[in-house]
Amino acid sequence: MSSHADRLAALRRQLAEQSLDGFVVPLTDEHMSEYVGSYAQRLAWLTGFEGSAGSAVVLPEEAAIFTDGRYTLQVRSQVDGEHWSYQSVPETSIAGWLKEHAPEGGRIGYDPWLHRRDWVTQATEALKARGATLVAVRDNPIDRVWADRPEASKATLVVQPERLAGRSSAAKRQEIADWLTGQGADAAVLAALDSIAWTFNVRGTDVSHTPVALAYALVHADGTADLFVAGEKVTPELTQHLGNGVRLHERAAFEGALAELGGKTVAVDAERSVAAIFEALEAAGAKVVPVRDPTVLPRAIKNEAELAGHRTAQARDAVAMTRFLKWVEEQAPGGELDELTASDKLEALRREYPELKDLSFDSISGAGPNGAIVHYRSSEKTNRKLESGSLYLIDSGGQYEDGTTDITRTVAVGEPTAEMRDRFTRVLQGHIAIATAVFPKGTRGGQLDSFARRPLWEAGLDYAHGTGHGVGSFLSVHEGPQRISPPGGAFAGADEPLQAGMILSNEPGYYKAGEYGIRIENLVLVVDRQIAGAEKEMLGFETLTFSPIDRRLIVQEMLSAAELQWLDAYHAEVLAKVGPGLGAEERAWLEAQCRPLGDERNA
Incomplete structure (x- = not known):
């Protein structure tokens, strides 16, 4: 189907065939x-929306x-307002709208x-006000009309070596087993892909952009x-790595395996399942214990091997990023550099390292007004040049x-305005407030968030995303x-206590x-602070x-x-860590970016 309007019409016809008066379409799997x-x-x-929520x-x-404040501009640029109404979350929920x-x-x-x-519970309750019912549909109507829907990936799994993981899979499974014993449970369902990978x-x-494989797991x-996991994804190396303690099954057999857990007590994470x-499970007669996935906290608190690996990865990335920033400063004044060319250059610099397996997300390469779209993704249609007198924002990994x-x-392209420099400096002050924060154990991320916003609040300003x-x-x-x-609101995790290693x-x-x-x-690491x-x-x-912060934008x-x-x-630390990985010309540029601002103010 050539247009999103055609797809919407086809879905409505399919809903009528399935005796449905509506259908809810989430962005998830x-x-x-x-x-x-x-x-x-x-x-x-269905809609053309390319955001991640x-x-x-x-x-x-x-x-x-329905989108949150991060996508207010993006959704309007990608989704046709003639056929769709735009609803803001959390002000409006799907359940409330259906009501x-x-x-x-x-x-x-x-x-x-x-x-x-x-x-499901909330929507069922909301629909009662209309005398309507929520109907579970096993035959997804979108899949019926999406004629060229791609197949699920058949790529094989790869082993993450213990020298990088820091702990063996057997040790992790035993930790989960000990946790299950403490919970009085027989098994835990792992449905989140990163939980299974870890x-x-x-x-x-x-x-x-996320190095995971489609799978489910039961840990006993x-x-x-x-x-x-699908059989074609299993290699002899994987089988040997997993050992006798892990039984392999086809991914399609997962639902049937749940039916065999009757009489068992099973831990399931309601947020991730x-x-x-x-x-x-309930149909099988299992006792379901709704409790957080036991891998979530151990996965968030990095061990020494993971931290060492992260620092090594950051060191590589810093060199690529610094080389990129120098290149942008040199190329942008010509007036021909655009968003796509810039993001492609940064990716090419990263790919010079064989350790790079993928980008961590689609780079947000926003010139001028496109930089105001929080989760912007440049395309041939929206691609802008980096014009003199503008700002260029590049979010990547x-x-x-x-x-x-x-x-x-x-970064500034040409001469920034006084307003741009004021706003940039306030954002920098908020960034420094978080970087230098000291707080008691047990502090939640939600308690620190306002540290970053205060300089903006003092000017009557704010931003519509988490810090x-x-x-x-x-x-x-x-x-x-952790967050x-x-x-509250759209940012789950603000109530999680921060712990060293996160x-x-x-x-x-x-x-x-x-x-x-x-x-x-x-990125920052939570660490212990010794205070006399x-x-x-x-x-x-x-x-x-x-990586250097643009001094031209600082008041x-x-x-x-x-x-x-x-x-x-x-900046002194940037120079010390990044400088040795650069050539002479690149190092000279970095030295100029990192020279102390205090010297200039005191001159």
């Missing part, structure tokens, strides 16, 4: 993944797409392999496990075999459970719609990302002495 394989990109196929509802006479818009007495379909159980020390290429209280898993990187830099997300170890670039973000991003920003965007992002005379155990952050007079001291110390 059977594993509640943030990024999904091409076979599962139903929302993008969103949902839609299709009714006979109207349709709505007002569902046809009286209607049947609203959903795929139970694509929704969490709590959502537990079994395997990686894959089934999802773009005796330390053995059942891994459900779909409604169909709960339904299958790499998936190296030993670590995952994520960095954002905003920091967790990052995996050659796994998901967005990894829970630095406002409590890696987060530090990325405040400012976005002026139609004009420019600013974001400064480094302290009456509590304290934590702080160690910065892990090293030095706005910075306190402490802020200036942090910036100069940071």
Whole structure:
């Protein structure tokens, strides 16, 4: 079908054939993944929306797409407002919208392999107000009309060596077994792809930019496990790596295996497992214990091998990023450099390292007004040149075999305005506030979020995204459970206590719609802080990302002495860590970028 309008019409015809008065379309897969394989990109196929979070509802006479504040501009540029109404989350929920818009007495379909159980409960309750019912549909109507839907990846799994993982798969499974004993449970369902990859020390290429493989797992209280993965993805190396303690099955056999757990007590994570898993277990007569996936916290708290690998990956990435920034500064004044050319150059510089396996997400390469679209993705249609007097924002990262990187830099093209410099400096002040924060053990990310926003708030400004997300170890670039973000709302994880060993991003920003965007992002590690005379155990952050911050955009007079001291110390560390990996000309450029600002202010 040539147009998204044609696809919407075809879906409506299919819904009528299946006796449905509506259908809910999430942006996820059977594993509640943030990024999904091409076979599962139903929302993008139907609507044209390419963001990483969103949902839609299709009714006979109207349709709505739901996104949060990160995608306010993007959704309007990609989804036709003639056919779709734009709904903002969390102000409007799908359940709340259905309560007002569902046809009286209607049947609203959903795929139970694509929704969490709590959502099913909320939507069912909301529809009662309309006398309508929520109907589980095993034959997804979008799949019926998506004629050229891609097949799921058949790529084989690869072993993540213990020297990088830091612990054996057997040790991890035994830890889960001990946890199950403490819970009084017989088995745990692992449905999240990164949980499975971490537990079994395997990686894959089934999802773009996230090194995971399509699989399910059951881990038992005796330390053995059942891994459900398509047979063509299994190699002799994988079988040998897993050993006798792991039984292999076809991925399609997972639902049947759940039916065999009658009489057992089974731990299932309600946030990371779909409604169909709960339904299958309960139908079998199993006792379901809704509890967080036991791998989530151990995966978030990195061990020494993972931290060493991450630092090595960051060192490589810093050289590539520094070379890129020098190249942009040289090329942009010519007026011919555009977003796609720039992001391609950065990818090429990263790919000079054989350790790079993929990007960690599609680079956000935004020139001028496109930089104000928080999760912008440049295309041939939207591609802009880096024009003089504008800002250029580049948010990117790499998936190296030993670590995952994520960095954002905003640079001036030509002469920036006074307003741009003011806003940039406020974002920098917020970034420094997080980087230098010291806080007691037990502190949540939601308690720190306002540190980053205060300089913007003082000018009546803000940004509509979280300040920091967790990052995996050659796994998901967005990894829970920790976050630095406002409590509640769309940013789950703000209530998770921060612990030493967790890696987060530090990325405040400012976005002026139609004009420019600013974001400064480094990754930081939660570490113990020793304070003389302290009456509590304290934590702080160690910065892990090293690349120069554009001095042309800094209003030095706005910075306190402490802020200036942090910036100069940071740049000194950038030069010390990155300089040895550069050629003479590149090093000379970096030295100029990293010279102390304090010297200039005191001159």
